[in-house]
Amino acid sequence: GYARSTGRIGVAFATAGAGFTNALAGLGVSYADRSPLLLITSSPPQREVETNAVQGFIDQTAIATPLTKWAHRVTTPTEIPRLVALAVRTALTGVPGPVLLDLPVDVLFRRVRMDGPPQPDVRLPYSPAPAPEAVEEAVELLRSARRPAVVAGGGLRGIAPSAALVAFAEKANVPVFHPGMIVGAMPADHALNAWAVRGLAALTGKGRGPDAVLLVGARFGFYLGGRGGGTVPLDAKVVQVDLDGAEIGRIRPADVGIVADATRTLQALTAAWGPTDDSEERTAWVATATGVRARPSPFADEPEHVKGRLHPYHGVRAAVRPLDPGATRVEDGGEIAAWVTMALPEARPETIGLSPLRLA
Numbered sequence: 001g002y003a004r005s006t007g008r009i010g011v012a013f014a015t016a017g018a019g020f021t022n023a024l025a026g027l028g029v030s031y032a033d034r035s036p037l038l039l040i041t042s043s044p045p046q047r048e049v050e051t052n053a054v055q056g057f058i059d060q061t062a063i064a065t066p067l068t069k070w071a072h073r074v075t076t077p078t079e080i081p082r083l084v085a086l087a088v089r090t091a092l093t094g095v096p097g098p099v100l101l102d103l104p105v106d107v108l109f110r111r112v113r114m115d116g117p118p119q120p121d122v123r124l125p126y127s128p129a130p131a132p133e134a135v136e137e138a139v140e141l142l143r144s145a146r147r148p149a150v151v152a153g154g155g156l157r158g159i160a161p162s163a164a165l166v167a168f169a170e171k172a173n174v175p176v177f178h179p180g181m182i183v184g185a186m187p188a189d190h191a192l193n194a195w196a197v198r199g200l201a202a203l204t205g206k207g208r209g210p211d212a213v214l215l216v217g218a219r220f221g222f223y224l225g226g227r228g229g230g231t232v233p234l235d236a237k238v239v240q241v242d243l244d245g246a247e248i249g250r251i252r253p254a255d256v257g258i259v260a261d262a263t264r265t266l267q268a269l270t271a272a273w274g275p276t277d278d279s280e281e282r283t284a285w286v287a288t289a290t291g292v293r294a295r296p297s298p299f300a301d302e303p304e305h306v307k308g309r310l311h312p313y314h315g316v317r318a319a320v321r322p323l324d325p326g327a328t329r330v331e332d333g334g335e336i337a338a339w340v341t342m343a344l345p346e347a348r349p350e351t352i353g354l355s356p357l358r359l360a
Contacts, residue, residue: 017055037098045106127261145212155217175289179223199292217262220251
């Protein structure tokens, strides 16, 4: 949850055997969600491998390998600083994700000399910037569009809204949507924040969808309608920005593909944009796109009680209204998350994410 909501690396420990297998669910979610995580596990002494030692029936690194960017068993205690640094860099660089270090008991209790080589640091390398020709092509495509939109995903997650995203949206005068339940890449009350991508689907369903989309730090898939075109129209031009080149064009073809850091790409696009487009046509499109978020819930007119039970829509609204400024709420599960999303305006949100929701 910490890694998902902040973009920083989360660190967890799980004991051998059952503790490790319980942690597999978190590893799988982190891997799918591109959340940086260092999982440290213990294991029985190496000398007891294949002796049916307690909690030693499984090869933890082998099992973790398909669910991590890197999984390794430490065999020499003097290598622990270097391997921890390597694990952190691996989790945070490129496409973020989980890593695992397994520390057998006998390694942890072995004496070491402290006069070895200098301790490594975990200074991270600079993130990749977009190619200048790719920036030029993307700007030309987006500027020529009549109804451009941005879909900003987890690649821009952090403890605060993305200044680079806000700057680009304002410079380009373009509405910003978010996949899933909404992430906090834009201030919730920003005039260009169109909130959840389901609003984009509503526009597309009425034949008023975008004709060009900048997909930045977001991937095509379930939340963006997959290959069906129900959210992003099939005839819309696509500029796709991702740290993983294999992701670009994997679900749908991209007219411009950029393998680079999301923030650095937005900064480059802003610098190359030119005059802000505040034409009447663009202003009308922004109003239409952002206006979808103000649609009343289909349950707004439902009675508060149904057959003697409190309606979940009204119950959730009542729960979020009295929250203090700065409160953080965490919801989990498909149904409750859906109800909370409908009630978000009642919460006066500051930033919104799958986990957590921070209220203004």
